[in-house]
Amino acid sequence: MKALMLALLMPLLVPPMLMGAAQAQEVRIDIKGFMFDPQPLEIATGTTVTWVNHDPIPHTVAETTHLFRSAALDTDDRFSWTFSAPGTFQYFCTVHPQMVGTIHVIQR
Numbered sequence: 001m002k003a004l005m006l007a008l009l010m011p012l013l014v015p016p017m018l019m020g021a022a023q024a025q026e027v028r029i030d031i032k033g034f035m036f037d038p039q040p041l042e043i044a045t046g047t048t049v050t051w052v053n054h055d056p057i058p059h060t061v062a063e064t065t066h067l068f069r070s071a072a073l074d075t076d077d078r079f080s081w082t083f084s085a086p087g088t089f090q091y092f093c094t095v096h097p098q099m100v101g102t103i104h105v106i107q108r
């Protein structure tokens with residue numbers, strides 16, 4: 001009887017367990033007109049953010065506590081970072097420090 005119950009319950013239990021992996025997300029931030037867009041951004045832990053530079057001049061993406069720092073991104077270059085820990089992360093362009101952005105990472 002116990003085995004039968006497990007056999008009946010397993011299909012119900014497995015999908016939610018697999019959903020964590022399936023929910024791993026990718027989000028894009030566009031760099032254009034000397035701005036990061038969208039701004040601010042709220043994501044769940046495990047999300048990979050990819051910045052794409054659409055401007056005709058180089059920009060960088062640098063986290064204020066040195067968590068990550070991209071090389072100079074030429075037009076159409078991209079930089080990705082996966083946020084594994086929750087918190088609020090602020091970043092800026094080292095070439096144009098007035099370009100700032102914030103990402104809120106919520107524990108999934």
Ligand SMILES: [Cu+2]
Binds near residue numbers: 058
């Ligand atoms: Cu810049």
